[in-house]
Amino acid sequence: MPYDAIALEIFIASPSDVLSERAAVREAIAGWNAVYSRSEGVVLMPVGWETHSSPELSGRPQQMVNDRLLSHADILVGIFWSRVGTPTGEAVSGTIEEIERHMEVGKPVMLYFSNAPIPQDMIDDEQRKKLNEFRKWAQDKGLYQTYEAPEELRSKLRDHLPTAMRENNYVSGMLNSKGTAPAETQHNAWPLSQSARTTSFVGADGQRLLKAAAVGNGSVMVRRYLGGTLISAGRQDFTKDDSDSRTVAQMTAAVRELADHGLIEDRNGKGQLFQVTHQGYQVADELPDDFAGPA
Structure with missing residues (x-):
């Protein structure tokens, strides 16, 4: 019989070998879905370039994968054998760029390296060198398993998925907040608790950004393109490609307001990636659940 479930996307990252x-x-x-999805109220959705992308000549190929697939994924499973893949101009390979981007926003990465022998005609010294360097990096971080x-x-x-x-x-x-849905009505500004070390008020836009980030992945992202500015928090988009300049200015000011209050911090020093602080989580806990999304 039918049942309600939250869908989490698992991005499969790997070279072509x-x-x-x-x-x-x-x-x-x-297999996980067959055993756990009904009892846990969760369905895992595999996502990959072979099933979720199409030919298009509208920009850097890896950037399109990042924006259209990777940015929405909750978990990344990375697989390597004989190579790391093709350089993207911004990273050693597309797969490594995907892993780096996913880790930057605090999302989980599960890495697996094959120990199977590599046929002589597949050995590429440069690829093998880069693979060994990346494997050493992953080993130092305790990130991977072998097969x-x-x-x-x-x-x-x-076996690892239930643990993850x-x-x-x-x-x-994400699972603890699975009952949270974007609100459809506008609320007035909510006063911050004294326990959050501030007696001032954060506007409704800032509150929604903070709450969405806190119940999501803890991040606020500001991405600027020639076509506009995209602002997102957790799994919620607060501006889109077709958002007008007033909306963009309004949400940009909300991000700045949260940073000025110490509720989020700039992780890369470029005003692009922010992470909710301990104080920010305290404040978010004081906000109504229906604040987790755009008005």
């Missing part, structure tokens, strides 16, 4: 493993990841996700064959990868991922769903802060935070 692990097609069997990509299929194994999808099988592991399907010998796609079947082992499928089995390991099936239960213990990862980002994922558990």
Whole structure:
């Protein structure tokens, strides 16, 4: 019978030499859904370039993947065997750029490296060097597991997914807020608690940004393009490509207001990626649940 569930997207990141493993990841996700989705009220949705992209000549290919697929994903599963992939102009490879972007906003990454022998005709010294460097980087961060064959990868991922769903802060935070929906009515400004170290007021736009970030992934992003400015918090978009200049100015001021109050902090020093502070979470806890989204 039908049941309500929240959908979490799992982005499958890899070079082109692990097609069997990509299929194994999808099988592991399907296995998790079959066992847990009804009882947990969660459905995991596999996302990848082979099923969710189309040919288009409108910009840097990797940027389109980042914007249209990766930015909406909740978990990233990365797979490597004999190569890292093709440089993007901004990273060693598209796969590594995806991993770096995903980690920048505090979302979970699960990495798997194949130990299977590499056929002589597939060995590329430059690719192998870059792969070893990236593997060392991942090892230092305690980020990865190894496997010998796609079947082992499928089995390991099936075992690891319940742990990730239960213990990862980002994922558990998403699940704890699964009953939250964007509000449809405008509210007046909500006074901040004394426990949040401020007696001033943050406007309704700032409150909505903060609440959406706090119940989402803890981040506020400001992305500026030739076509406009995109501002998002958690999983909510507060401006879009067709937003008018007044709306963009209004939401930009809200981001600045939150930063000035110490409720979010600039993580890269460029005014592009902000993270909710401890004080910000305290304030967000004082706000109504229906503030988690645009008015």
